[in-house]
Amino acid sequence: xxxxxxxxxxxxxxxxxxxxxxxxxxxxxxxxxxxxxxxxxxxxxxxxxxxxxxxxxxxxxxxxxxxxxxxxxxxxxxxxxxxxxxxxxxxxxxxxxxxxxxxxxxxxxxxxxxxxxxxxxxxxxxxxxxxxxxxxxxxxxxxxxxxxxxxxxxxxxxxxxxxxxxxxxxxxxxxxxxxxxxxxxxxxxxxxxxxxxxxxxxxxxxxxxxxxxxxxxxxxxxxxxxxxxxxxxxxxxxxxxxxxxxxxxxxxxxxx
Amino acid sequence: xxxxxxxxxxxxxxxxxxxxxxxxxxxxxxxxxxxxxxxxxxxxxxxxxxxxxxxxxxxxxxxxxxxxxxxxxxxxxxxxxxxxxxxxxxxxxxxxxxxxxxxxxxxxxxxxxxxxxxxxxxxxxxxxxxxxxxxxxxxxxxxxxxxxxxxxxxxxxxxxxxxxxxxxxxxxxxxxxxxxxxxxxxxxxxxxxxxxxxxxxxxxxxxxxxxxxxxxxxxxxxxxxxxxxxxxxxxxxxxxxxxxxxxxxxxxxxxxxxxxxxxxxxxxxxxxxxxxxxxxxxxxxxxxxxxxxxxxxx
Ligand SMILES: Cc1cc2nc3c(=O)[nH]c(=O)nc-3n(C[C@H](O)[C@H](O)[C@H](O)COP(=O)(O)OP(=O)(O)OC[C@H]3O[C@@H](n4cnc5c(N)ncnc54)[C@H](O)[C@@H]3O)c2cc1C
Numbered sequence: 001x002x003x004x005x006x007x008x009x010x011x012x013x014x015x016x017x018x019x020x021x022x023x024x025x026x027x028x029x030x031x032x033x034x035x036x037x038x039x040x041x042x043x044x045x046x047x048x049x050x051x052x053x054x055x056x057x058x059x060x061x062x063x064x065x066x067x068x069x070x071x072x073x074x075x076x077x078x079x080x081x082x083x084x085x086x087x088x089x090x091x092x093x094x095x096x097x098x099x100x101x102x103x104x105x106x107x108x109x110x111x112x113x114x115x116x117x118x119x120x121x122x123x124x125x126x127x128x129x130x131x132x133x134x135x136x137x138x139x140x141x142x143x144x145x146x147x148x149x150x151x152x153x154x155x156x157x158x159x160x161x162x163x164x165x166x167x168x169x170x171x172x173x174x175x176x177x178x179x180x181x182x183x184x185x186x187x188x189x190x191x192x193x194x195x196x197x198x199x200x201x202x203x204x205x206x207x208x209x210x211x212x213x214x215x216x217x218x219x220x221x222x223x224x225x226x227x228x229x230x231x232x233x234x235x236x237x238x239x240x241x242x243x244x245x246x247x248x249x250x251x252x253x254x255x256x
Numbered sequence: 257x258x259x260x261x262x263x264x265x266x267x268x269x270x271x272x273x274x275x276x277x278x279x280x281x282x283x284x285x286x287x288x289x290x291x292x293x294x295x296x297x298x299x300x301x302x303x304x305x306x307x308x309x310x311x312x313x314x315x316x317x318x319x320x321x322x323x324x325x326x327x328x329x330x331x332x333x334x335x336x337x338x339x340x341x342x343x344x345x346x347x348x349x350x351x352x353x354x355x356x357x358x359x360x361x362x363x364x365x366x367x368x369x370x371x372x373x374x375x376x377x378x379x380x381x382x383x384x385x386x387x388x389x390x391x392x393x394x395x396x397x398x399x400x401x402x403x404x405x406x407x408x409x410x411x412x413x414x415x416x417x418x419x420x421x422x423x424x425x426x427x428x429x430x431x432x433x434x435x436x437x438x439x440x441x442x443x444x445x446x447x448x449x450x451x452x453x454x455x456x457x458x459x460x461x462x463x464x465x466x467x468x469x470x471x472x473x474x475x476x477x478x479x480x481x482x483x484x485x486x487x488x489x490x491x492x493x494x495x496x497x498x499x500x501x502x503x504x505x506x507x508x509x510x511x512x513x514x515x516x517x518x519x520x521x522x523x524x525x526x527x528x529x530x531x532x533x534x535x536x537x538x539x540x541x542x543x544x545x546x547x548x549x550x551x552x553x554x
Contacts (some may be wrong), residue, residue, distance in 0.1 A: 003300060013503065015370035022374045098319070098346050125369055126484065127351040132339025141310060141414035144336045157418070162332050164425075167307070168418040181485075216381070218348055222374045227506075229515060230531040235522060239540040243548055246516065249532045255493035255514045256435070256459060256549070 001151065003042040003051040004108050006118035006130060007076050008032035009069040011059060013124055024059060026162040029068045031075055034119030036186035037139045037179050040143035042117050043080035044184070045151065054107045056100045060093040070202050077197035078189035084202045085111065091207060091214045098215050099207075101133035106210035108138060115156070116176040120145055127176070135176035143171055146213075257358050257382065260323040261296065262316055263306065263334060264288075268327050269295050269397040271388050275325060275358050279397070282319055282407070284312075289404050295397040299404045307332055308413040313340035319407050320345060324382035325363060330389055338385045352389040371503035372484065372510070390488065391511070408455070424430035428462055428479045435461025436491045437513075438482060441468050442498015442503075443518065443539050446475040451542045452497060458549045464489065466499050483508035500537050501526025 009030035017023045031039075033194075042051040053076040057069050066088040073084040087103045108116055121128035128144075135142030143149075147166070148159040151173065160167040161180050189197070207214060234245050252256045259272035264281040269292070272279045281296040284306045289299040298403040301313035309494055316337060322325055328334040330352045334347045342349035353365040354375075367377045430436060437456040439449055449463070456463045463480060463503050482489055484504040490511035497518045499505060506529050509515060517530040518536045527533040534541060 011370065013373060016370050016373055018370075018373050022370070027453065096348055098343060098348070100350050101343055123371065126371075127337040127349065128335050129342065129349045129351060132336050133343035133349075136313075136340045136343035142336065142340065143415065144309070160332075165423055166420070166421045170416045170418055171414055217348065219379045221377045223377070225368065225373055225375050225512075227529055229529055231528065231533070232531065233522070233527055233533040233535065235535040239536055239544055242534050242536050243541050243544040246532060246534050247545070247548060250493065250514070250516065253493075253514050253531075 001016065001045055001114045002049045003034070003046050004111065004116045005038050005042045005051065005076070005081060005115035006104055006116065006134065007035045007039065007053040007054050007055045007073065008119070008124075009055045009057060009072045010122050019131040020224070021066040022222040022223065022224055029065060029072050029073055029234040030177055032122040032124070034117045034121065036079070036183055037181055037183050039079045039081060040184045040186040041149070041179055043187075045086070045115065047246060048095050050231060051080070052084040052085060052111060053077070053081050054085045054104055055087070056092055056103045057086065057088040058093065058095075058100065062088060062090050063095065066204070073118055073202050074197045075189070077200045077202075078194045080188055080193070083200060085205060086202060087205045087207070088208065089206045094217050094220065096215045096218050097127075097129055097133060099212060100183070101130060101137050102212045103207065103210055104130065104134050105137035106212055107205065108134070111209070114173050115151070116140070116174075118176070118178045120178045120180050131176050131178035137174065138174070140174050140176050141171040142178075143169060144178045145180055146177050147180045149177060149179075149183070161185050257324045257363065258322065259325040259327055259328045260320055261318070262312065262337065263329050263331070264296065265329065266295075266397065267390070267393050268329060268388055270395040271356060271393040272325070272327050273397045274356070274393075274395075277324070278446035279321070279400075280323065282316060284516050293402045294399055296402055297400050299402055299551055300407050301404065302407040302409055304409060305413070305417075307333065307417060308415055309336040309340060310415060311411070312415040313344070314411050315407050315409055316341045317344050320359045320383065326382070326383070326385045328385070328387045330387040332437070338387055340535065342385040345383050345385070347383040347385050347386040350378055350380065353386055354389055354392050356386065356388070356393075368507065372507040373503055400470045423479070423541065424477050425479060430462055430464055430480065430482065430487045430489050433489065433491050434464040435459050435483075435493045435495075436464045436489055437461050437470055437495045437497065438466070438499060439497055440466040440499030443469070446473070449475060450538075451546070455542060455549070456547050458546055459493075461491070461493070464494075466505050466514065496526055497542065499526055500524050501529050
């Protein structure tokens, strides 16, 4: 089965510096965590066929980040994907999600796939909208928040993890599927696999290569989230004394 | 701006009313149409299974033509419908918005980004699809006259629901709890959580947990899980025990009135996010807390 995985080369929010401003340009890229689960599932599903990663670079500056994105994709390749496609184009930085989805779908159409896998949401923006958008663009069914899946004679049977219940659903392939972190335990690539990944192809594409038109950019400005907490830390004394102090504070606040 | 509300509830209808235009509610049965009478200008009835995102999206696209904003709840199906609709309308999709207003014909909103380290101010020209973070829009939609109409549809769904399994549910309603004693990986064994349950009982609170406790270790059912991908809570006291305080956990507790933390690592990030922190081994201090509190509480 031929599988495409949407791998977001996301900002590593763990390394994001927020003081007076939010320094996105200096923040390194990494694989959006939940996409690792999509990659793992792809490697399990592909059998004799090929599985590839597609990413649209959303963060600039382009030159620097395109190189970083390539390195990130090498990690996906080391986990067992066969080939990667990186769409890097100045006009995609902060482009609307409509265009991002068009670019992703265009790569899938170009390369072909029986199933497109993605993580339920990305770790930087956490909007979770891309899988459904790509499905709409391809005209394929979408099955979101999947924690277990099985393919049987051209049909996909999946368990969707919703708020209060789990739904077992069925669709015909091709389909787009978004997975949750519960679906599997992503493998950690061996040194050998990492070396082998250096030789696998990472193809760079532009919007012109894909024939995708650019819609207006979405305007976004970021400011640090300022957390106003009292930050009183009790560190001296015996456990007994510390407990007493904590109780006192909580009584003063009127919460116990 | 004229707004179409899908899967309507009070909060969404109120948020829609603040945009200053006509408000329509897309519902899935006559009974639901009855429920929005008096709080939406129009009730549009589409007879589709609300559990099928593609069928709902089809109805929304059909009804959305005369609206500039489509509002949905921030649920998993809400987001799936939103993504499908946004792409088909060529629209921007703003998810989990905390605020929403119209200025100069443009919709402006704020949302948390980057693992809740930052707030993004985003703006988009209509048409726009929006999901609203729960609990952020408190108010009553104004009373209006409602007309009821049908949305005619042909297309079916590509997805078939084979079965539905309810998740195990206890008596836990973290969203409504006044006091939450929350446990993290600082607990070494499942049995040790008993301490937290005991402390919660003495305080008259409920037990919450970080993701690994529910998702990886499965020591507690998922209904206890607090955070970005878990429950968003707003108790008057949130007591985090043996929780490091990663941004994804903090994301669930931002609206707590007082946050207290117990952690044996003085550099644990939870202390930056807490009102009162105690640097101590939980195994030493929790039994003392139980003892002291149960004495004074009788
Ligand atoms: C996309 C995504 C979504 C996520 N969603 C969520 C979510 O919704 N909720 C969530 O919680 N996490 C979520 N996470 C995971 C999150 O990043 C952290 O991994 C998790 O919150 C850590 O849990 P913890 O604090 O219990 O464990 P740890 O980080 O392992 O922390 C344990 C803490 O216990 C302390 N400790 C150890 N022993 C003792 C002792 N004897 N006494 C006192 N203290 C002790 C340690 O100092 C440490 O600070 C998500 C991650 C991702 C990538």
